[in-house]
Amino acid sequence: MRRSRRAKIVATVGPACCEPKMLRTLFEAGVDTFRLNFSHGAREDHAAVHAAIRALEAEIGRPVGILLDLQGPKIRIGTLRDGSLTIAAGETIRFVQEGADRDRDAIPLPHPEVFAAAAPGHDLLIDDGRLCLRVKTLFRDSLEAEVIVGGKLSNHKGVNLPGTILDLSPLTAKDRSDLEFGLRLGVDWVALSFVQRPGDLIEARGLIGERAGLVAKIEKPAALDRIDDIIALSDAVMVARGDLGVEIPHEDVPGRQKELVRACRLAVKPVIVATQMLDSMVSSPAPTRAEASDVATAIYDGADAVMLSAESAVGRYPRQAVEMMDRIIRSTERHKMYRSIVDALRPDEEQTPPHAVAAAAAGLASAIHAAAIVVYTSGGTTAARIARRRPDVPVLAVTPSSDTARRLCLLWGTHSVFSSDVNNYEEMVSRAVSTAVRERFAESLDHVVIVAGIPFAQAGTTNNIRVIAVP
Incomplete structure (x- = not known):
């Protein structure tokens, strides 16, 4: 099932959409990654949702991402004497x-x-x-x-407490227990709430290892002061505008959002824009014009993904909310101004062979109007380097890792496919072409650009570009 857009959709699962039939409905409407919010719900409910998503994935034959969002420390007042x-x-x-x-x-x-x-x-x-x-x-x-x-x-x-750096780990005892539970289930991403300093990421990474990608939620002013280090230590970033919008002035949020999206693109890390994107659709079948513009702004900024929270979790119209977000993204990406804006925000390339190869592949594919860029990737880094360029050609990521295929469901413009390892160069070319045809990216006489690393199955060896015509 190929999406007709580049930006991805994350939807939060809750009482409104936790049944297998509704999860399938939301996937068909456009959800790429499902968010399990561990601030709410019982573990057995999250386990049931996880199993239903994995069953859906097996049935449709497409990877589906699952993001576990930890509650984090909540500062609350106690019980007042008179309530x-x-x-x-x-x-x-x-x-x-x-x-x-x-x-x-x-x-x-x-x-x-x-x-x-x-x-x-x-x-x-x-x-x-x-x-x-x-x-x-x-x-x-x-x-x-x-x-x-x-x-x-x-x-x-x-x-x-916007001006106060608390001596507080972002991982409470509940979070540590929830984290281990989620990792045993096999979630693809873990979102860490209330990150204040780079050390918070180091602590979480020590517990997660390589079992899941680590998402830093940016919702504290202190995190903005160390943002480059925080991005470097994370695998992805979420612009969590709810708490961030409480702790910094409202008028500063749009500019900070743009800064964060650009910084993540520069660092080759996926970035999710979240909170109240279509908030009125919790109770209404249509968004406000301002909300539609808000989603479009995130797409023009170059965000990898946009997220639904209460709209899908507890709202009255979860399917319509996903469909609306899908329509807004597609309309924005087709607009005549979109390409010029995204290209104008393109960061300079890093002066390394892997980045140069990725940039060359994206430029070559655009120049010859290729049907697709087929990239062989073991950990997803090569696909991310190509997506960083925001090419106007679809990116088809072929990977021998089901974990990587699922994590790529957050990455801009990337359609991931799980495939067994290739053993030689000719097999690589043949499989790239057959996969592009099977996934409906290319047909006879089209050209595809193939990006790979020689020798095969070694991370960080991206060094080869091949152009081939589909027979």
Whole structure:
């Protein structure tokens, strides 16, 4: 099943789409990778969804990606004595650690790391930024903060601290247990929430190894300060605009999104743009015009994938949301301005033989109007280098690794195919041509550009380009 677009679609699985029939419906509508959100749902439910996706994959004969999204540490206020509290701008409010003496209006904050890291002038954003307080004074087990924006506060609302770097691992005990569970299932990607520093990626990599790709979710301002190192240590990046949009000014989010997409393209790492892309479709069969424009902007920026969250997980119209996203992507990629914009954002090539070969293959394929670029890849790196160029020719990635084939379901413009190893040059050429024909990328008299490494089955040896006419 060949997609008629380059950018990929990630859809979150939830109560609205967890049954096998609906999962198949969403795949047919355009989903390339399914996201399992471990912030919600029981493990047995996630295991059932994983099994259903793998059964679907076997039935259709196409790789399907599965992304496990870890919950990460959640900073929340505790239980208020009266269940809720109204605070007004200009008031001074006291926050106390769990177990500390408190008066009736003191707000419990059972997170010692907050009291250890906060400083006067730091902001506390509560309930997705609806309430804003600024730290004034710190004590041993409490702090006082001035209310900047007031309102009603209720139990267990989330707290964001944009100016505070917390001495907190992004992997809680729950995350570690969920991670091991997901790796035993065989997920393809693991998304790490609330990354603050490069060391967070190193810690996660030590647990994951090579069993799955590692996605760094960018939702903390501290991560933006070390973004080049974070991208280098990850296998992919998610621009998680929900929490990021709470912790940095709203007006800064679009520019940061463009910076992140460009930085990932430069580093040859897939990048996903996520959160509220078609948010109104949670309850409406059609998006707003602004939402359609938002999705299109991510495509013009050159994002590898765009993601649906609540729209597919709990929305009333999951199929329509996927179909709409598919239509917006296809329309954007066909627009007369698309190619000039994407080409203008193309980064300079790295001065290495593998990058030069990938760039040459993409340029050659465009120059001769080839039907496809067929790339032999063991770990997916060669396909990623070609996709980095955003060629106007489809990329058909042939790999002997089912894991690689599934991970490539996140990579821009790449149609991955699992195939056994080739043993010699002529077999490579023959299989490339037959695969391009079988997958409906080429027909008789078309030209295909073949990219491979000699000797075969050795990562990092991309050094060969061949042009051949289909008999």
